[in-house]
Amino acid sequence: MVGSDALKANLEAVRRRIAAAAARAGRDPADVSVMAVTKGQPPEAMRLALEAGVTLIGENRVQEAEAKAASAPPGCELHLIGHLQRNKASRAAALFACVHSIDRLETAVALSRGAVAAGRMVEVLLEKNTSGADTQSGYRDAGLLLEDLARVAELQGLRVRGLMTIAPFTADQAPVRAAFRELRLLLERAQGIVAGLDVLSMGMSGDFELAVEEGATVVRLGTALFGARSRA
Numbered sequence: 001m002v003g004s005d006a007l008k009a010n011l012e013a014v015r016r017r018i019a020a021a022a023a024r025a026g027r028d029p030a031d032v033s034v035m036a037v038t039k040g041q042p043p044e045a046m047r048l049a050l051e052a053g054v055t056l057i058g059e060n061r062v063q064e065a066e067a068k069a070a071s072a073p074p075g076c077e078l079h080l081i082g083h084l085q086r087n088k089a090s091r092a093a094a095l096f097a098c099v100h101s102i103d104r105l106e107t108a109v110a111l112s113r114g115a116v117a118a119g120r121m122v123e124v125l126l127e128k129n130t131s132g133a134d135t136q137s138g139y140r141d142a143g144l145l146l147e148d149l150a151r152v153a154e155l156q157g158l159r160v161r162g163l164m165t166i167a168p169f170t171a172d173q174a175p176v177r178a179a180f181r182e183l184r185l186l187l188e189r190a191q192g193i194v195a196g197l198d199v200l201s202m203g204m205s206g207d208f209e210l211a212v213e214e215g216a217t218v219v220r221l222g223t224a225l226f227g228a229r230s231r232a
């Protein structure tokens with residue numbers, strides 16, 4: 001993992017690229033938040049990110065996040081970006097401010113139950129599979145996603161904020177841009193069903209500029225900030 005100075009330099013470079021992408025799309029760069037994805041990085045990555053000015057922290061596994069959360073400095077806002085299994089929902093409800101990866105109603109119901117038991121409100125995003133890849137989780141069917149969205153919005157312990165996706169892994173820009181555009185158009189439909197949706201979580205180290213051009217409000221960056229991961 002990089003040191004503190006290199007992280008700050010990486011973050012500055014990322015912010016410049018976000019600003020340029022936002023300018024190309026006529027957007028305000030202040031409407032794009034940077035999430036530091038600390039999965040596969042040592043626990044001190046969270047502290048370094050916070051010192052560099054990034055409060056939004058992404059982890060993809062409940063267990064790894066729990067192990068690191070003990071050493072997470074106050075001020076970190078922990079988000080789950082990886083697939084959530086229903087049997088880990090109550091642990092997730094106690095740990096995360098936001099879960100980006102709701103991909104079925106039962107998981108949302110379990111998460112809500114856990115949140116109510118913990119006396120918390122957990123924000124959630126519904127994940128759309130825009131790549132068609134079997135390895136990607138998320139709703140494949142937009143109609144089903146929108147149906148579930150209305151039900152999730154009624155769950156007592158959750159607050160739905162928007163949508164998340166992972167674009168296909170390819171050097172070809174066209175399908176990547178199409179995936180991001182699909183998510184933005186889906187959010188517009190979702191806004192007609194549930195009021196107040198304002199989050200589009202899309203864009204990773206390899207494709208965040210396209211995501212910003214297509215309307216991302218949160219980009220999830222691991223290697224662009226910290227360098228290569230030591231663990232998967």
Ligand SMILES: *Cc1c(COP(=O)(O)O)cnc(C)c1O
Nearest residue numbers: 037060081204205220221222223
């Ligand atoms: C790992 C991960 C990221 C960050 O990936 P990088 O390519 O390192 O930026 C973003 N989103 C999700 C869902 C991830 O699992």
